[in-house]
Amino acid sequence: MGRLLLDVALAVLAAAVGAALALQSTRLWDPEAGVTVALVVLAAVLAAASTTATAVQRYLARRRGARRDVLDDVLTGTLWAVVDATGLDARDLSVAAYRLDALPWRTPRLARTDRVRAARRPGTSGITWAPGKGVVGECVATGALVARDVRAAWAALGPLDRAAFDALPAATRSGLTFEEFTAVRDRVDVVVALPVVDDGGPTASVTGCLALDGPAGSLAALTTPAVLGLLEATTRVLRGLETAAPQAVARRAPGTAEEALAASLHRVGVAPARVQRLLGGR
Numbered sequence: 001m002g003r004l005l006l007d008v009a010l011a012v013l014a015a016a017v018g019a020a021l022a023l024q025s026t027r028l029w030d031p032e033a034g035v036t037v038a039l040v041v042l043a044a045v046l047a048a049a050s051t052t053a054t055a056v057q058r059y060l061a062r063r064r065g066a067r068r069d070v071l072d073d074v075l076t077g078t079l080w081a082v083v084d085a086t087g088l089d090a091r092d093l094s095v096a097a098y099r100l101d102a103l104p105w106r107t108p109r110l111a112r113t114d115r116v117r118a119a120r121r122p123g124t125s126g127i128t129w130a131p132g133k134g135v136v137g138e139c140v141a142t143g144a145l146v147a148r149d150v151r152a153a154w155a156a157l158g159p160l161d162r163a164a165f166d167a168l169p170a171a172t173r174s175g176l177t178f179e180e181f182t183a184v185r186d187r188v189d190v191v192v193a194l195p196v197v198d199d200g201g202p203t204a205s206v207t208g209c210l211a212l213d214g215p216a217g218s219l220a221a222l223t224t225p226a227v228l229g230l231l232e233a234t235t236r237v238l239r240g241l242e243t244a245a246p247q248a249v250a251r252r253a254p255g256t257a258e259e260a261l262a263a264s265l266h267r268v269g270v271a272p273a274r275v276q277r278l279l280g281g282r
Contacts, residue, residue, distance in 0.1 A: 070241060071097060071114035074278060077265035078234045079116050082212065084264065085226045092215040093117075097196075097238055098129065098136055099208040110136055110208070117213075127184065133175035134184075139193035139209045145228070147192040149219045154185050190214040192222050196235045196242075207242060210235050229257030237261075237278050 075095045083090045094117030102108040110129040127134070131141040139146040157168070162178045173181070196208040210231055214222045221227070258279055265275045 073270045074237050075116040076268050081230050081260050081264035082227055086221045094213045096211045127180050135191040136193045136209050136211050137175055139195050140206050143195050143206045145194050147223045149190050150188045151216055189216045190219045194231045194235050196238050233257040233261050
């Protein structure tokens, strides 16, 4: 919205400058020489700014597209590696990546950067997730693994009206409003979320999370060491994508989880050279 308002304001200003110069050229308006010079300079600056902004937008769009392609590859590989490790139907799983958007002038929120899911998995909930809200928000707020059979936990509460929901402990409400709760309580089954951690500085910080959604009754299958190792390997790749170009990312982290992820990436058609770059030379 802010960018739209800026574009409109610049367009109005450019139109005003153009109209003023047109009036001056037809002698309907006779401004001082300094005013004419200022208008000419302003018109040139606006034209240059417009051309530059368009070029920058195209560059950023191409870069976002390249990064989105890499994310699709990584999450698709992760999903199929989980299928291999669990025997679950890929159509019952989805994997999503979230980035912590913590700009100083607004409340922190979690922006979903990509999601890979089958058509029969629930679509987006429309809820803006944030630290402390839902499983993904709890994962980011605590910086720790959160795995929960959400449907079972909420079903155990029984029917709830607004008053009963608002009376629940804060941890049970999971940061949700009653409207958000009613919107998602029948859409979510099992969720396993791992934080994406930046440990490259003096202190570690959480920059986002990886979330795996599964069908009812799959909590045990989705929290085995093999699956959690795969998810942890993927968070390292995601962290690398945040700090490097889409073509060269994570540092090497050898282990059976990385080998399983690499095999899955190869199987879904990711080029060998890209797999090597994603997994830091593996």
